[in-house]
Amino acid sequence: MSWSIHHVNLETRDVRATADFYATMLGMAQKDWVFPASRGYLPGDPDKLALMADGRDSHSGLHLIAPDREFAAKNGMDHNPSIGGHVAVQVPDLDAVVARLDAAGIAYSLTGEFAIPGMRHLYVEDPSGNLIEVNECLPETTAPAPVRHLALCQVRSGSEAEFAKVMAGLDALRNRLEMGPMRWGPDTSPEGLGRGYGYVFSIDFPTAAARDAYLEHPDHKALGARLVGLCEGGVEGLCVVDF
Numbered sequence: 001m002s003w004s005i006h007h008v009n010l011e012t013r014d015v016r017a018t019a020d021f022y023a024t025m026l027g028m029a030q031k032d033w034v035f036p037a038s039r040g041y042l043p044g045d046p047d048k049l050a051l052m053a054d055g056r057d058s059h060s061g062l063h064l065i066a067p068d069r070e071f072a073a074k075n076g077m078d079h080n081p082s083i084g085g086h087v088a089v090q091v092p093d094l095d096a097v098v099a100r101l102d103a104a105g106i107a108y109s110l111t112g113e114f115a116i117p118g119m120r121h122l123y124v125e126d127p128s129g130n131l132i133e134v135n136e137c138l139p140e141t142t143a144p145a146p147v148r149h150l151a152l153c154q155v156r157s158g159s160e161a162e163f164a165k166v167m168a169g170l171d172a173l174r175n176r177l178e179m180g181p182m183r184w185g186p187d188t189s190p191e192g193l194g195r196g197y198g199y200v201f202s203i204d205f206p207t208a209a210a211r212d213a214y215l216e217h218p219d220h221k222a223l224g225a226r227l228v229g230l231c232e233g234g235v236e237g238l239c240v241v242d243f
């Protein structure tokens with residue numbers, strides 16, 4: 001069975017200071033955590049959760065999380081991965097691991113895709129009491145979202161942090177609206193054809209009606225107004241298309 005270390009998670013008292021330590025001292029890249037549409041109880045606050053990405057996939061690397069005693073209960077788990085740290089091992093066949101644990105009578109917590117897009121997870125203690133997470137990549141869905149909402153943004157220099165807050169606000173709408181996965185980030189195209197649109201975000205909607213409900217939602221309108229205020233020339237610094 002082939003396996004690899006997917007991430008190491010550290011229980012972290014001061015997430016911001018610790019993330020800055022790894023970024024500054026070790027040169028690690030901080031990336032925004034992208035939540036799956038089937039998100040469980042997870043902190044979205046950068047003071048509670050940080051991803052120091054190593055680039056092998058979207059969430060591999062080092063995870064920093066503030067301890068949360070309610071994390072396990074709120075996710076229906078018997079193990080609490082926010083306390084005491086854990087190592088996450090990626091395997092090709094999680095069901096095979098489940099079968100072996102069942103045969104050995106070892107208790108575990110099995111989740112669906114609740115924390116990392118495209119992965120499901122199992123948490124178990126080894127005989128020495130070390131908590132480990134075991135991950136499996138879910139098969140990629142090939143069905144395209146009926147509506148993908150795509151926005152290109154000419155974010156003014158110095159407004160990047162506020163832009164990130166607006167993106168977090170839009171992502172939080174998924175708790176209240178019929179919204180699929182959201183992605184956002186800086187343009188990384190090597191073609192040099194970005195025409196000043198330095199940031200991009202996309203949201204998948206299962207139906208056009210769901211997209212329309214998002215557009216009409218007062219929280220979306222308020223966040224949209226904030227976004228316009230962060231772009232070069234206001235609305236002139238935005239390009240929005242759906243397909």
Ligand SMILES: [Fe+2]
Nearest residue numbers: 009081088133
């Ligand atoms: Fe983890």
